[in-house]
Amino acid sequence: MLENTLPVLLARLDFAWITTFHILYPPLTIGLAGMLFVGEALWLRTDDEYWYRLTRFFERLLIVNFAAGVATGVTMEMAFGILYGPFSQAAGPFFGQVLGYETITAFMYEAGFIGLMIFGWGKIGRKMHLFATFNVALSSALSAMWILDANSWMQTPTGVELRNGVFHVTSMAKALLNPDVLYAFPHMLVASYELALALVGAIAAWYILKGRHVAMFRRALRLVILALVVVAPLQVWLGDALGLTVARHQPTVLAAMEGHYDTYNPDGSVNTSWKLLAWPNAQNDGTVWSIEIPHVLSLLETHTWSGKVTGLNAFPADERPPMLIPFYGFRVMVACGLGMVLVAFWGAWLVYRRRLDARGAGTVWFLRAAVAAAALPYLGIWVGWWTREVGRQPWVVFKIMRTAEGVSRMSVTEEILWLGGYMAFELTVWGAVWWYLAKLVRQGPDLDAPIPVFGGADPEPGRAGGAPVRETPKAEWPAAPGGIPASGAR
Amino acid sequence: MGPLTHIQHVLATGWWVAAAFCLVLYVVLDGADLGAGIFSLFVPDADERGAIMQAMAGTWDANETWLVVAGGVLFGSFPFVYGSVLSYLLVPFVFILWGILTRAVALEFRHLAEPRWKPLTDRAFGLSSLVVTFFGGMAVGAVLHGFPLTDTPDTVPTYVGGAFRFISLFSVWTGIAAVVVVSLAGGLFVRARFEPQERVRQRAAAWTEIVFYLALGAVPISVVLMMVTFPWARQTWFGPDVWLWALIPLAAIGTTFLMRRANRRDRNLAALLWLDATIVIMAAGLIATLWPAIVPGTWTIDSGASREITLLRFYLTLAFLFPVTLMYNWYQIWVFRARVAKLASYHG
Numbered sequence: 156m157l158e159n160t161l162p163v164l165l166a167r168l169d170f171a172w173i174t175t176f177h178i179l180y181p182p183l184t185i186g187l188a189g190m191l192f193v194g195e196a197l198w199l200r201t202d203d204e205y206w207y208r209l210t211r212f213f214e215r216l217l218i219v220n221f222a223a224g225v226a227t228g229v230t231m232e233m234a235f236g237i238l239y240g241p242f243s244q245a246a247g248p249f250f251g252q253v254l255g256y257e258t259i260t261a262f263m264y265e266a267g268f269i270g271l272m273i274f275g276w277g278k279i280g281r282k283m284h285l286f287a288t289f290n291v292a293l294s295s296a297l298s299a300m301w302i303l304d305a306n307s308w309m310q311t312p313t314g315v316e317l318r319n320g321v322f323h324v325t326s327m328a329k330a331l332l333n334p335d336v337l338y339a340f341p342h343m344l345v346a347s348y349e350l351a352l353a354l355v356g357a358i359a360a361w362y363i364l365k366g367r368h369v370a371m372f373r374r375a376l377r378l379v380i381l382a383l384v385v386v387a388p389l390q391v392w393l394g395d396a397l398g399l400t401v402a403r404h405q406p407t408v409l410a411a412m413e414g415h416y417d418t419y420n421p422d423g424s425v426n427t428s429w430k431l432l433a434w435p436n437a438q439n440d441g442t443v444w445s446i447e448i449p450h451v452l453s454l455l456e457t458h459t460w461s462g463k464v465t466g467l468n469a470f471p472a473d474e475r476p477p478m479l480i481p482f483y484g485f486r487v488m489v490a491c492g493l494g495m496v497l498v499a500f501w502g503a504w505l506v507y508r509r510r511l512d513a514r515g516a517g518t519v520w521f522l523r524a525a526v527a528a529a530a531l532p533y534l535g536i537w538v539g540w541w542t543r544e545v546g547r548q549p550w551v552v553f554k555i556m557r558t559a560e561g562v563s564r565m566s567v568t569e570e571i572l573w574l575g576g577y578m579a580f581e582l583t584v585w586g587a588v589w590w591y592l593a594k595l596v597r598q599g600p601d602l603d604a605p606i607p608v609f610g611g612a613d614p615e616p617g618r619a620g621g622a623p624v625r626e627t628p629k630a631e632w633p634a635a636p637g638g639i640p641a642s643g644a645r
Numbered sequence: 646m647g648p649l650t651h652i653q654h655v656l657a658t659g660w661w662v663a664a665a666f667c668l669v670l671y672v673v674l675d676g677a678d679l680g681a682g683i684f685s686l687f688v689p690d691a692d693e694r695g696a697i698m699q700a701m702a703g704t705w706d707a708n709e710t711w712l713v714v715a716g717g718v719l720f721g722s723f724p725f726v727y728g729s730v731l732s733y734l735l736v737p738f739v740f741i742l743w744g745i746l747t748r749a750v751a752l753e754f755r756h757l758a759e760p761r762w763k764p765l766t767d768r769a770f771g772l773s774s775l776v777v778t779f780f781g782g783m784a785v786g787a788v789l790h791g792f793p794l795t796d797t798p799d800t801v802p803t804y805v806g807g808a809f810r811f812i813s814l815f816s817v818w819t820g821i822a823a824v825v826v827v828s829l830a831g832g833l834f835v836r837a838r839f840e841p842q843e844r845v846r847q848r849a850a851a852w853t854e855i856v857f858y859l860a861l862g863a864v865p866i867s868v869v870l871m872m873v874t875f876p877w878a879r880q881t882w883f884g885p886d887v888w889l890w891a892l893i894p895l896a897a898i899g900t901t902f903l904m905r906r907a908n909r910r911d912r913n914l915a916a917l918l919w920l921d922a923t924i925v926i927m928a929a930g931l932i933a934t935l936w937p938a939i940v941p942g943t944w945t946i947d948s949g950a951s952r953e954i955t956l957l958r959f960y961l962t963l964a965f966l967f968p969v970t971l972m973y974n975w976y977q978i979w980v981f982r983a984r985v986a987k988l989a990s991y992h993g
Contacts (some may be wrong), residue, residue, distance in 0.1 A: 222753030225706055226746045231740055232716050236731025243731075244801040247724015248953040255721025258714045259966045266710040267973040274703040278980055320800035324953045532758060563732040569808050573739060580746050587750060591757045 166562040171544065172574060175256055176581035177231050178540055179533065179589075180224035185299055185344070186351025187217045188292040191272075195288050199281060204606065209375060210601035211276075213355060220274055223588045225266070227581060232258065238573075238599055242551050242561030246322050249330050253305040261298030265291060277442040277607030296344060303343050310543070311404045312552050322552070324327055334404050338397035345390045346539070349495060350532035352379050352386060352404035356502075357529035358596055360522040367599060376525070377511060380502035386448060387495040394492060401546075402456055405553060408546035410467040413452060416441050418466040427453040427461045435478040440468055476548040481568035484542035491535030498528045650948050656959045657950035661939065662792055663963060667715035669928045673830075673921045674708035680831020682748065682774025683824065684852055693845040694767045698752055700838040703981040705752060707974055709745065714970075725801055726939050726949035732804040733792045734811055737780040744777035775824065782823020786816035789875060789935075790940035806867065806892075815874050815929035822863040829856045830920055833904075837913035838843050840984045853908065859899075864927070868894070877941055881934050893930040 193208050198206035232254060235243045243251065271279060271287040279287070314330030315322045324330055356379035359372035402409045410416070414433040420426050429451030433442045453462040453506045467475050501521055510518055547553055551561040565573075649657060678701045685694045701708075719727045731738060751770035758766050790813060794802035832853035839846045871878050882890045904919035937946045 195687055218753065219757070222706075222749055225709075226749035229709070229713055229745050230742045232713055232720070233731060233742060236720070236727050237735050237738055238718075240728040240732035241801065241803045242728070242802060243720065244725045244728030247728060248951040251717075251720035251724040251727060251951070252722075252953065252958070255717035256962075258710075259962060259970065260719030262717075263707070263710045263970050264973075267977055270703040270707055271976050275980060321952070378648060467736070563735070564803075564805055565732075565735065566808070568734065576739065576743060580743055584746065584750055587754055591754055594757060630890040 177227040182347035182350045185295040185347035192292045239564040255303035274413035303340040307339045311335040342393045357526045360525035383499035386501040411476045412485040414482045415466045480545040484538040488539040491531040664718040669709035677830045677834035679774045680827040684831045686771035723949045726944045729804040737784045740780040744773040747773035778827045779820040783820035786819030787811035825863040833917040
């Protein structure tokens with residue numbers, strides 16, 4: 156079968172494009188929603204206005220990001236049927252069911268509570284509002300779980316058998332708990348939290364550099380650093396564990412990620428060399444050039460000095476994935492992950508030496524690095540996902556269904572129009588999102604708007620966690636404690 | 646594929662009712678939002694357009710989600726239908742999705758936009774509402790035509806027939822009819838959502854009056870066209886149960902009359918709900934006419950259903966998840982029930 160005919164390549168590109176421009180948003184929604192829940196819970200517990208201001212500020216960023224996530228996400232679900240009709244039909248009995256659960260238990264659930272979270276301030280009780288925020292955090296994480304479960308099943312399709320062109324579920328439990336998802340979902344979830352932490356940290360660092368709201372954001376940055384010290388290494392460990400799963404279940408993917416073609420050297424000895432950099436040849440059966448370090452590959456993959464790692468050439472030519480994107484995607488992803496660890500520990504060291512508050516050159520350079528580090532998780536998620544998807548080729552369901560068998564019968568013109576249209580729409584959305592996020596950050600947190608009184612829906616109005624609460628007048632928008640009029644309210 | 650067992654047949658029927666329920670609920674809930682968007686194209690005052698968007702700010706995405714849920718139910722329980730119908734409807738769905746994308750962005754970003762960009766976001770909002778409605782209506786019309794499938798042994802029958810097969814006189818007409826009906830819902834929605842003294846309500850009243858008569862023409866024409874175009878519709882309606890089928894238009898005329906009365910008495914919410922009742926009755930009539938087909942001549946409930954549907958999952962979804970979803974959907978609408986004023990800020 157001709158694999159990379161133009162229609163198949165374009166169908167892959169079409170889906171790759173909409174995925175790439177969707178995956179920009181949900182991780183931030185998931186991670187930030189979790190952070191907002193923590194912030195709001197702390198506000199209820201301590202009744203410290205600080206947490207309220209911080210939560211409301213970052214909530215405004217979440218709103219912009221969430222809208223883009225929904226806008227680009229509706230397309231994703233429909234695109235399975237539009238671009239990959241035969242795949243949707245064949246895999247539907249399992250895959251469609253999982254996506255169906257995603258829409259019901261996560262998408263719908265999230266859409267319901269996010270409206271309450273955004274517009275419910277002052278309309279519903281304080282605890283009810285915290286409950287809404289909690290549900291946004293939970294439902295968005297659930298959404299990631301279902302999506303990763305469906306995608307992981309395409310990587311390691313257990314619990315099914317293909318009969319008469321349809322995937323029949325032989326064991327729902329095995330299909331749901333397929334080997335890949337056990338680490339892929341935590342890896343994605345932690346990536347989401349890491350991304351949100353990195354972005355919040357970058358914004359905080361930017362304010363400190365600019366000398367605006369310094370006290371407020373120094374406190375936030377310290378907490379972000381402490382969280383990242385745990386999260387960033389955890390993510391590296393999860394990535395490594397997922398790598399072992401790939402090595403065990405998808406040797407072609409591993410070989411492509413490492414650019415490992417020949418299992419044995421010409422002299423018959425085991426090829427143990429790990430490639431730092433390489434370029435594949437046109438036949439995809441070797442490299443044009445490469446920088447190699449002996450024994451490292453065996454050490455990494457088998458934890459022995461010269462253990463055997465199966466190379467790409469051990470597999471039929473029409474079952475080898477292209478090497479370039481998995482190889483470099485994987486390397487860039489690892490670099491992003493390690494970069495985050497570096498920034499986290501650099502920050503932790505400054506916090507430990509109490510130098511985060513100083514204006515020394517070292518601190519300034521750290522703050523600049525923290526601003527730049529926001530790009531790392533975004534880039535890491537992109538290249539990681541590309542590695543995952545391209546590495547699985549030429550299969551849409553690994554070793555069972557080929558991508559070429561799964562694509563809808565579209566003409567090249569239709570596919571190009573789809574791509575062109577989505578390039579225009581989604582680049583506009585992306586531009587608008589960054590424009591507005593930047594605008595909100597430039598505006599800064601609203602420190603003057605009065606804290607809304609929470610209405611009668613709260614069972615115990617004015618009481619939270621047993622802490623005494625400031626008495627607030629019953630007007631809908633009372634003056635701020637400092638007597639500043641409510642003109643700051645939008 | 647083997648035949649369904651008896652229990653699976655019952656479950657498949659249940660899933661189809663659930664999917665149809667989601668679709669109709671989407672039309673009813675988002676129809677009002679889309680109609681208000683179309684109406685906003687004829688509103689010259691920028692603040693009033695902004696207020697129309699604000700009137701749906703807290704609920705539009707939950708409303709829209711019913712479309713995604715309908716897609717999810719269809720994908721999960723009728724994957725053979727899902728995979729082929731969306732390939733068939735490639736072009737209308739591309740426009741629907743681009744419309745949804747544009748509308749979401751316009752809705753959410755308007756309050757952040759600089760004043761000079763606001764006319765652009767307003768136009769984008771109005772036009773995208775129009776595009777989603779027209780192509781949505783066209784998609785429904787196109788589905789009634791059915792579509793050809795491959796016939797290769799040992800594979801699932803999949804769509805063949807090109808990207809433009811969906812275009813027909815009938816499907817173009819259903820697109821237009823959808824715009825008319827949804828515009829009526831939009832007018833009633835604006836009447837119901839704004840505070841009584843708002844000027845935009847007067848404009849909406851005039852709009853509702855015109856669109857009502859358009860709808861009064863468009864809907865019967867659609868029914869007649871359907872009768873002329875599709876033999877299966879004729880046969881079903883004028884078969885032995887003709888008196889039973891006659892009850893559907895009678896009920897629709899009754900609810901239409903009640904809608905007019907409520908509208909005259911300025912009971913705006915009641916008017917909107919009576920219109921919704923009319924839409925539900927007509928949609929139920931359409932689905933009953935198709936029964937047991939999902940896509941006439943192409944897929945039936947039995948041939949399109951996944952062989953993996955089981956009682957437990959059906960029970961879990963419909964007895965637990967659906968009611969919970971409906972409950973918080975309702976709670977959300979309840980929280981945001983207050984009428985809005987023109988100068989209300991978006992994120993009050």
